[in-house]
Amino acid sequence: MFATVAIVGAGPAGLLLARMLHNAGIDSIVLEHRDRAYVEHRQRAGMLEQGTVDALRACGAAERLDREGLVHHGIELRFDHQSHHLDFPALTGGRSVMIYAQTEIVKDLVALQLAEGGPLLFEAEAIAIEDDMLTFVRDGVEEKLGFDFVVGCDGFHGISRAAIPDARVYERDYPYSWLGILADVPPSCEELIYAHSDRGFALHSMRSPTVSRLYLQVPNDTDPDDWPDDRIWDELDARFAVDADWKLMRGPITQKAVTPMRSFVTEPMRHGRLFLAGDAAHIVPPTGAKGLNLAIADVVTLAKALQHWFTTGSPDLLNTYSDTCLRRVWRAEHFSYFMTTLLHRAPDQTPFDTRLQLSQLHRIADSRHAAAELAENYAGLP
Ligand code: FAD
Numbered sequence: 208m209f210a211t212v213a214i215v216g217a218g219p220a221g222l223l224l225a226r227m228l229h230n231a232g233i234d235s236i237v238l239e240h241r242d243r244a245y246v247e248h249r250q251r252a253g254m255l256e257q258g259t260v261d262a263l264r265a266c267g268a269a270e271r272l273d274r275e276g277l278v279h280h281g282i283e284l285r286f287d288h289q290s291h292h293l294d295f296p297a298l299t300g301g302r303s304v305m306i307y308a309q310t311e312i313v314k315d316l317v318a319l320q321l322a323e324g325g326p327l328l329f330e331a332e333a334i335a336i337e338d339d340m341l342t343f344v345r346d347g348v349e350e351k352l353g354f355d356f357v358v359g360c361d362g363f364h365g366i367s368r369a370a371i372p373d374a375r376v377y378e379r380d381y382p383y384s385w386l387g388i389l390a391d392v393p394p395s396c397e398e399l400i401y402a403h404s405d406r407g408f409a410l411h412s413m414r415s416p417t418v419s420r421l422y423l424q425v426p427n428d429t430d431p432d433d434w435p436d437d438r439i440w441d442e443l444d445a446r447f448a449v450d451a452d453w454k455l456m457r458g459p460i461t462q463k464a465v466t467p468m469r470s471f472v473t474e475p476m477r478h479g480r481l482f483l484a485g486d487a488a489h490i491v492p493p494t495g496a497k498g499l500n501l502a503i504a505d506v507v508t509l510a511k512a513l514q515h516w517f518t519t520g521s522p523d524l525l526n527t528y529s530d531t532c533l534r535r536v537w538r539a540e541h542f543s544y545f546m547t548t549l550l551h552r553a554p555d556q557t558p559f560d561t562r563l564q565l566s567q568l569h570r571i572a573d574s575r576h577a578a579a580e581l582a583e584n585y586a587g588l589p
């Protein structure tokens with residue numbers, strides 16, 4: 208088997224790359240370890256930057272997104288029982304974000320790939336990457352895939368990263384996790400609420416006019432079974448408490464999962480014909496919603512570079528791929544770290560630390576400059 212570009216992983220990064228290459232007339236084969244249902248139902252991100260939406264539109268994958276996506280013009284910060292609205296268009300020169308679930312992006316891209324694109328092989332696990340050959344296992348049988356280029360879009364637990372020799376790794380763990388829920392209840396807010404409280408962080412997001420997505424900061428190694436539904440709603444109520452006429456609507460919880468938090472970057476993101484994209488190369492803690500958006504930005508950069516190579520024979524953009532991506536990655540790493548440490552309560556947090564957090568939150572609420580810095584990073588830098 209041979210593909211001009213072999214893609215490992217059918218998350219948003221691998222699927223969008225395959226789509227963009229297909230549109231550019233470059234053939235690819237996508238290998239995905241899991242089955243289709245698993246990939247299409249794994250609950251994860253939901254907040255899309257303008258650049259992510261633009262990329263999906265440009266490759267003809269935004270028909271449903273444009274019908275069902277919810278445009279958001281800002282977020283609410285809650286602290287000290289007060290609420291503060293950040294108006295993104297006013298603070299960023301017109302930018303907004305969109306709420307549309309990662310699961311839906313994956314479903315849309317899988318359907319397009321199966322209808323129009325190159326092979327997308329589910330339950331095909333890549334096990335080794337060599338210079339111009341990849342080995343994978345399907346139905347218990349080892350197969351070989353030759354390539355001109357191979358792209359590791361296989362997420363944080365994939366195998367591609369290990370094929371880059373002498374990589375430099377930068378990482379940080381956090382002393383807390385998120386308990387994320389999906390609930391069949393209309394959102395209690397029009398815009399996302401990021402809440403700082405003495406009891407820890409909480410986030411109110413949504414998936415549709417009838418489905419809410421909420422997150423609670425919890426200790427690492429929390430067992431979701433220790434959190435019956437009533438306990439979750441009571442805790443959310445306590446953390447979102449505000450001196451205003453506002454009520455958190457409760458409804459049946461349909462999914463519950465705990466996610467640890469990590470910052471991680473591997474450099475460089477390229478070795479010879481191997482390129483890394485998305486979570487395979489970098490992880491951010493989810494506060495600020497950068498992970499999916501970074502994954503998309505990587506493959507947009509890579510698709511352009513590959514297209515440039517195949518149309519002009521110039522390796523210039525392939526050679527700058529890693530540095531171009533890492534500039535954006537480190538900005539997002541800083542922003543995600545900033546949002547995380549600003550809003551969460553560390554187990555060893557002192558009253559001094561809390562005062563610093565509140566001082567910074569007041570600064571964002573009071574200063575257009577401080578608010579614009581947050582809004583620009585959140586809505587996405589060009
Ligand atoms: P993945 O989605 O991880 O896809 C990798 C794929 O590779 C998987 O399908 C995997 O099965 C496959 N694979 C792995 N190993 C192999 C192998 N050996 N062979 C073949 N296939 C393999 N980001 C945001 O931007 N906004 C948000 O609002 C946001 N919220 C989040 C909330 C939560 C609770 C979590 C957990 C994450 C969130 N993120 C968010 C992060 C976002 O989900 C990820 O950054 C995104 O999934 C990265 O996409 P990817 O394609 O790089 O990797």
Ligand code: DHB
Nearest residue numbers: 252253412493494495496
């Ligand atoms: C969502 C996740 C995030 O991490 C975030 O900052 C905003 C929204 C979400 O899943 O909707």
